[in-house]
Amino acid sequence: MTRKRQHIEFFLFLAPALIGYSLFFIFPFLRGVFYSLHKWNGYSPNMTFVGFDNYIKAFSNRGFVQSFKFTFSYALGWIVVGNCLAFSLALFLNRRFVGRNFLRTLCFAPSVINVVIIGFVWRFLLTRFKMGLYETTTWKIFGITYLLNDKLVLYMSLMVKAWSSAGW
Numbered sequence: 001m002t003r004k005r006q007h008i009e010f011f012l013f014l015a016p017a018l019i020g021y022s023l024f025f026i027f028p029f030l031r032g033v034f035y036s037l038h039k040w041n042g043y044s045p046n047m048t049f050v051g052f053d054n055y056i057k058a059f060s061n062r063g064f065v066q067s068f069k070f071t072f073s074y075a076l077g078w079i080v081v082g083n084c085l086a087f088s089l090a091l092f093l094n095r096r097f098v099g100r101n102f103l104r105t106l107c108f109a110p111s112v113i114n115v116v117i118i119g120f121v122w123r124f125l126l127t128r129f130k131m132g133l134y135e136t137t138t139w140k141i142f143g144i145t146y147l148l149n150d151k152l153v154l155y156m157s158l159m160v161k162a163w164s165s166a167g168w
Contacts, residue, residue, distance in 0.1 A: 070154060077158045085162050110164040122160045123147070 036055070039048040058064050093104050110118060126146050134142035146156045 073154055074157060077154070078161055081158055081162050082165055085166050089166055107166050110166070113164075115164070118160070118164050126156065 037049060037051060039050045039054070040046075059068075089107055093100060093107065133139070144152070146152045
């Protein structure tokens with residue numbers, strides 16, 4: 001087989017993936033950038049080029065900046081916490097000890113449970129169930145409203161995400 005034929009075969013095998021990637025990622029991304037540089041209501045044929053004014057307006061909005069910071073903190077926190085937890089669990093669960101299979105099941109179970117069910121369970125645990133424990137025990141840790149506290153909601157979200165993805 002000649003070298004030229006090898007190159008042709010290589011590009012023929014690569015072409016479907018490149019076409020799919022371009023069609024479903026590159027072109028929509030570029031179109032989104034194009035739309036973001038224009039003022040447009042979404043259905044009118046009239047578009048006005050505004051340059052970076054839309055970005056300046058967005059980053060001038062306090063709510064947008066706060067949401068952007070929260071999302072960035074969540075993503076960064078998830079990368080660090082998730083990888084450290086998964087690696088630690090993998091090392092721990094590869095050792096032989098009594099109850100290892102039960103713990104493996106416990107760690108992998110969230111991966112097969114629907115995400116909606118996980119959300120309902122944790123919402124129940126962090127609100128109603130916890131408040132019932134506070135009324136019964138009067139321990140301050142059960143009286144904290146984790147999901148309503150601006151400083152704690154990020155950490156609680158990371159904890160739930162780490163727990164639900166630790167099996168992978």
